[in-house]
Amino acid sequence: MSDYLIKTVCFEGQIRAYAVCATETVSEAQRRHDTWSASSAALGRTMVGTVLLGATLKGDDKMTVKVEGNGPVGPIIVDGNGKGTTKGYITNTKVSLPPNELGKIDVKGAVGTEGSLTVIKDLGLKDTFSGTVPLISGELGEDFTYYMANSEQVPSAIGLSVLVDTDDSIKAAGGFMIQVMPDATNETITLLEEKIAEMPLVSSLLDDGESPEQILARIMGEDNVKVLEKMPIKFECDCSKERFATAIIALGADEIQSMIDEDHGAEAECHFCGKHYHYSEADLEELKAETLLK
Ligand SMILES: [Zn+2]
Numbered sequence: 001m002s003d004y005l006i007k008t009v010c011f012e013g014q015i016r017a018y019a020v021c022a023t024e025t026v027s028e029a030q031r032r033h034d035t036w037s038a039s040s041a042a043l044g045r046t047m048v049g050t051v052l053l054g055a056t057l058k059g060d061d062k063m064t065v066k067v068e069g070n071g072p073v074g075p076i077i078v079d080g081n082g083k084g085t086t087k088g089y090i091t092n093t094k095v096s097l098p099p100n101e102l103g104k105i106d107v108k109g110a111v112g113t114e115g116s117l118t119v120i121k122d123l124g125l126k127d128t129f130s131g132t133v134p135l136i137s138g139e140l141g142e143d144f145t146y147y148m149a150n151s152e153q154v155p156s157a158i159g160l161s162v163l164v165d166t167d168d169s170i171k172a173a174g175g176f177m178i179q180v181m182p183d184a185t186n187e188t189i190t191l192l193e194e195k196i197a198e199m200p201l202v203s204s205l206l207d208d209g210e211s212p213e214q215i216l217a218r219i220m221g222e223d224n225v226k227v228l229e230k231m232p233i234k235f236e237c238d239c240s241k242e243r244f245a246t247a248i249i250a251l252g253a254d255e256i257q258s259m260i261d262e263d264h265g266a267e268a269e270c271h272f273c274g275k276h277y278h279y280s281e282a283d284l285e286e287l288k289a290e291t292l293l294k
Pocket residue numbers: 237238239240270271272273274275
């Protein structure tokens with residue numbers, strides 16, 4: 001199954017719900033960064049959360065999610081947008097920890113329980129929005145939920161789930177976001193709380209072959225879900241040799257000259273996708289010439 005997200009309204013508009021299968025997307029991040037289990041789960045959950053929040057944006061709008069906890073993985077940075085593409089990295093890729101008391105990957109231990117979750121939205125026309133909340137759990141699902149309630153004032157339930165195989169590859173990844181609209185009845189809310197509490201992990205359901213539609217039907221009841229849109233999701237980085245060249249030009253002619261004299265070239269690496277770019281002495285001479293044109 002290729003990755004996709006569904007946007008739905010449920011119970012005649014009382015609830016908005018999103019569900020996503022992001023197994024390939026998170027796998028791509030795991031392969032590119034060669035992450036170990038706890039790093040994979042922490043980065044993967046942040047990516048799934050970002051994709052779900054990104055689904056509320058309009059097409060060209062973009063966002064960045066930063067998770068900065070006091071655990072061993074260090075800061076996690078993930079970009080998302082209204083088109084369903086995402087990219088991201090985690091500072092320490094090689095973290096694996098003993099399983100937690102439930103026998104699961106200890107994401108809380110990896111991320112840490114103190115720190116913050118920040119969402120920065122670029123809504124075009126130089127309009128930006130930024131919200132920060134303290135980490136309340138470190139497991140990330142609760143932290144994204146807390147962000148939605150406190151920073152965006154939308155009571156929500158967010159589930160983020162990544163299943164890592166014994167060889168560190170990703171078996172399944174996905175999640176859901178359920179948003180309670182102002183006219184939702186107490187009966188609906190209570191029903192959903194019960195269903196969510198008894199539900200297996202989304203990644204296990206995806207691993208068993210369930211679709212995002214089936215996962216939401218489990219929570220809502222099949223007849224209560226109306227799918228509005230189905231959006232493909234994928235890992236995609238927009239870096240290029242030209243983009244890094246702009247950063248090199250900004251260093252100025254003297255700095256570029258010393259790269260030529262001392263290093264006989266330059267290397268750049270994209271944090272988001274791990275791609276390397278090489279600049280030969282000739283490339284650097286050209287970039288130096290460009291600084292002189294400015
Ligand atoms: Zn890149």
